[in-house]
Structures are given as C-alpha cells and as structure tokens.
Amino acid sequence: MTVRRLTGLCALAVFLGSTAWPGDKPEDAAQAAADSWLKLVDEGKYAESWEQAAKLFKGAVTRDQWKQAAAGVRGPLGKVVSRKVKSREYTEKVPGGPDGKYVIIQYDTVFENKSSAIETVTPMVDPDGAWRVSGYFIR
Secondary structure, three states, rough: OOOHHHHHHHHHHHHHHOOOOOOOOOOHHHHHHHHHHHHHHHHHEEEHHOOOHHHHHHHHHHHHOOOOHHHHHHHOOOOOOEEEEEEEEEEOOOOOOOOOOOOEEEEEEEEOEEEEEEEEEEEEEOOOOOOOEEEEOOO
C-alpha cells in the first residue's frame, strides 16, 4: 500500500469518525462534547476547558475568572469517584441565553469529598457547527 493511499484512508477515517449523520441524535453529539470537556475539568485543566468551551461561555467569563471559580468549586470536592448520566434534554431555549440548539445533561456524580452531587452541563451548537459546553453547574 502506498503512502498516498494510506494517507487518504486515514483522512477518510477521521472524516467519517467526526461527521454527524442525519440519524444521529443531538443528545449523543452533545454528550460526547460534554464528556470530553468534563475530562479536562476533572484533570484540573481549567484553562484548557475554557479554550474548549462555547463562544457564549467565553463571552460570559474570562479565562482567569473561570480558572479561579472552577478551582474554588471543584478543588475542595476532590477527585471524581463515579459519574453517570441522569438525564439529557434537547431544547432550543434556555433561561438567560440566546435561542439555539442545546442539550441539558445532568450527571449523578460522586466526588471524594461529596457523596452525592448533580452536575449540569449544557453543550450547545457553536457558530461553527460544533457542540461545545456553554454552562456548568454543581448542586
């Protein structure tokens, strides 16, 4: 197999792996974005999580504000022990936000220092068509 053919196959595999097909549920794409973003937050990579967030998120809070707030809230909770999806809801309207495509995802989460928490992560479709996190709350 030539290098050119191998490169083409790799490019096709990447394209097929990232393309949203008409039958795909928005909840699935949104959850993939949320899970990826939460991994950064879980690892304490708050600046990177801000970089990966939706334009709306970045417009509401600066990187330094997010780093300080996230460290202040997540740090005392300790590491994630377990996390499972509790609910996922597609909507085109959220309180205080512009109309758009959103999925509100709630996770039942156990942290080292908090035995029961509900994390709410709200991915949205950004102007470039990608799902990115626009909101994050812990209760």
